[in-house]
Amino acid sequence: MDIQIKRIYEDASKNDGFRVLIDRIWPRGLSKENAKLDEWMKDIAPSDELRKWFDHKEERFDAFSKKYINELENHPDLIKKLQKTASQKRLTLLYGAKDEKHNQAIVLKKILLK
Template identity: 40%
Template sequence: MAEGEVRVRRVYEEPDGDDGARVLVDRLWPRGLAKSAARLEAWCKPVAPSTELRTWYGHAPERFAEFARRYRSELAEPERAEALARLRDLAAAGPLTLLTATRRPEISEAAVLAEVLAEMLRQPGKHPGA
């Protein structure tokens, strides 16, 4: 992976030499995973979706588009926007791997974050919900 690249992986997968900075973006710690085994650079809880949104979504594939829209709106909230800016800085400095415990990372908040970060890196100053 190169500078500015963002990938999404399950936190339970073995780290890859190309991962770069590894950041867990879930609000809750993954079940059954020792903190020492995760090999994280950071755990960025503030960027996670609200409990209400996460509960509503329930990883139902048919709700993903609406989840992504609502989550992008949440990312504009001050605490989340600050955490998102830290992730953008990590991605700008080198490869970034967003980690999640979900079984389907392609329909997770990590996938939405990867898209948002890619947009931010291409168009600095762009609002995540825009």
């Protein structure tokens, strides 16, 4: 499977393949036209409760990861859809967080590659 992770604020590239936003909330300051999305998959994003609890605090990332993985178990159809896409062409998971090392895209990519 070919999966990459990018911030939604980075320029789109022809090498991105299928671009899917995995945030529940639309990224600030970005028009839908400039996002160049193939899909916005809100339901695979962390729940509002989990997102607010995590609050992008690095020290909570391990606990956040475990809780998010538990939430992902409720969406096997979305996981399978993304895996199928990634097996056919490059899949780019897009997220809005500033922290490139501690975000839901990292967790989701690990789950997709299992």
